[in-house]
Amino acid sequence: MSELALQTRGLVKTYGTRKQSYNAVDGLDLEIRHGEIFGLLGPNGAGKSTTVEILEGYRDRTGGQASVLGEDPQEAGLSWRSKIGIVLQSTNDLSDLTVRESLAIFAAYYPNPRQIDEVIELIGLADKADSRASALSGGLRRRLDVGLGIIGRPELLFLDEPTTGFDPDARRQFWALIKSLNEQGTTILLTSHYLDEVEYLAHRVGVISKGQILEVNTPELLGGREDASAIVTYRDGAGQTVKISTDEPTRVVADLAAEHGELSELTVARPTLEDIYLQMIGKNNSE
Numbered sequence: 186m187s188e189l190a191l192q193t194r195g196l197v198k199t200y201g202t203r204k205q206s207y208n209a210v211d212g213l214d215l216e217i218r219h220g221e222i223f224g225l226l227g228p229n230g231a232g233k234s235t236t237v238e239i240l241e242g243y244r245d246r247t248g249g250q251a252s253v254l255g256e257d258p259q260e261a262g263l264s265w266r267s268k269i270g271i272v273l274q275s276t277n278d279l280s281d282l283t284v285r286e287s288l289a290i291f292a293a294y295y296p297n298p299r300q301i302d303e304v305i306e307l308i309g310l311a312d313k314a315d316s317r318a319s320a321l322s323g324g325l326r327r328r329l330d331v332g333l334g335i336i337g338r339p340e341l342l343f344l345d346e347p348t349t350g351f352d353p354d355a356r357r358q359f360w361a362l363i364k365s366l367n368e369q370g371t372t373i374l375l376t377s378h379y380l381d382e383v384e385y386l387a388h389r390v391g392v393i394s395k396g397q398i399l400e401v402n403t404p405e406l407l408g409g410r411e412d413a414s415a416i417v418t419y420r421d422g423a424g425q426t427v428k429i430s431t432d433e434p435t436r437v438v439a440d441l442a443a444e445h446g447e448l449s450e451l452t453v454a455r456p457t458l459e460d461i462y463l464q465m466i467g468k469n470n471s472e
């Protein structure tokens with residue numbers, strides 16, 4: 186088996202008419218390994234959804250190559266589809282069904298589904314198993330969506346902005362669920378606008394802008410983050426906040442301490458993933 190779960194080469198999707206067309210995906214190269222959580226980041230309109238829909242087999246590409254679990258998603262059939270799990274942004278309409286019934290209906294579509302009780306346990310809905318899906322809160326509803334996405338025991342799970350609208354506690358619980366699925370061997374492609382979510386979950390991140398990948402790296406190394414200068418911040422005697430950008434934060438803090446003694450509100454910080462990401466996107470837009 187190839188070590189890659191998914192690969193694209195020069196992927197292109199053109200929208201519009203013959204007279205006026207543009208490439209929403211414009212020569213995109215992507216490689217996702219088996220067993221990883223890969224985060225796809227990019228501003229609105231960058232081409233994330235279009236790319237993901239091509240990979241899911243829901244949209245035909247205009248050019249380039251794509252291979253997902255060893256098959257061309259445009260040609261692949263039912264047995265391939267049963268190895269893919271999809272959790273869309275908008276939820277399925279299950280109206281009057283309970284959690285257990287919803288899962289049972291979806292399970293019937295797959296050749297080797299997970300046990301329904303196992304999934305209910307995994308998504309933390311044991312005490313809601315007989316509640317109607319329509320009566321669940323947004324966060325619990327989203328857990329059910331994940332349950333429906335994984336009931337078929339997918340090798341590869343597409344998660345599109347999974348925690349939009351969650352409260353902080355629900356997000357933490359949801360992240361634990363995603364990690365445990367991954368630890369059980371599920372490869373995950375995650376799109377999200379939350380940088381902290383991507384930083385916490387993703388082994389590697391791809392930044393997409395104008396239909397192309399700008400960089401793929403670990404969250405720690407993206408955009409030269411580990412080499413970026415540290416920022417020493419403190420409040421001076423006049424109450425003003427002072428910020429010093431330096432490659433030698435230890436020496437700067439020692440010098441400041443020697444000169445001023447105890448400093449008020451002292452922090453030393455590296456740029457966050459969000460700082461780096463916004464820089465990358467900003468640069469690309471001004472080119």
Ligand SMILES: Nc1ncnc2c1ncn2[C@@H]1O[C@H](COP(=O)(O)OP(=O)(O)OP(=O)(O)O)[C@@H](O)[C@H]1O
Binds near residue numbers: 228229230231235236
């Ligand atoms: N069916 C379509 N027909 C024409 N243009 C489209 C179609 N779908 C998307 N587009 C355009 O293609 C570009 C990329 O859109 P896409 O939805 O893939 O971006 P995205 O990165 O997922 O954005 P978001 O973060 O807002 O979901 C946008 O300019 C969008 O308007």
